[in-house]
Amino acid sequence: MKKLVMMLAFGLAIAGTSQAQNGSQGGRDNDRKVEQVKNEKRAKLSPEQRAIQRTEKLTQKLDLNKSQQKKLQALNLKHAKQIESIAHTRERNEKQSQQMQKLQASWEKEFKSIVNKKQFANYQEERKQMQANRGKNNGQFRREHNGKSA
Structure with a gap:
């Protein structure tokens, strides 16, 4: 009886450790799935919808006037259509x-x-911050998933 209990406990211990090892990879798989869902949502937006979103976002951040908004909307629509024609395949x-580029x-x-010097400077500063944050987050993500803490 003791042998049976010991073998059962040993089997459960082995099964538990192998599951724990697979769990860390599951996190990466889940992260990939989340990223894939985001990309699919982004891909489902029409060029017009993307242009509207980008125009609204920049209007809010840079306090654009109506004339600037109209010009920016036309520019964003043209740009979104060009991107659509280039990025029709998933492989980059x-x-x-x-x-x-x-x-x-x-x-x-x-x-x-379209914008004045101050607005453009604000745009560039915002863009630099986003790029810096993106670099930090990617590095932290990689370190965490390679088994090292940040």
Whole structure:
């Protein structure tokens, strides 16, 4: 009887540790699934919807007037349609990345002509902060999921 209980306890211990090892990978799988859902939601938005969202967000952050809003809406719609035509595939290759960088640069050039110097400076500062935060969060995420704490 003691042997049976000991073997059962030993079997449960082995099963529990193997499950715990798989659990850490499950977290990464879950993170990937969450990211995939976000990307799918983003992909479901039409270029018009994306242009409206971006215009509203920038209008709020930079306190744009009605004239600036209309110009920015037209620019964002043009930009969203261009992105749609480039990014119709899920795979990102070097050519697509270069095209996206060119699109971003042309958007910023036109955007700069729409807003005043102070608004553009605020936009650039906001963008730098977002990029810095993105770098921090990605690094922290990687460290946590490689078994090292932040």
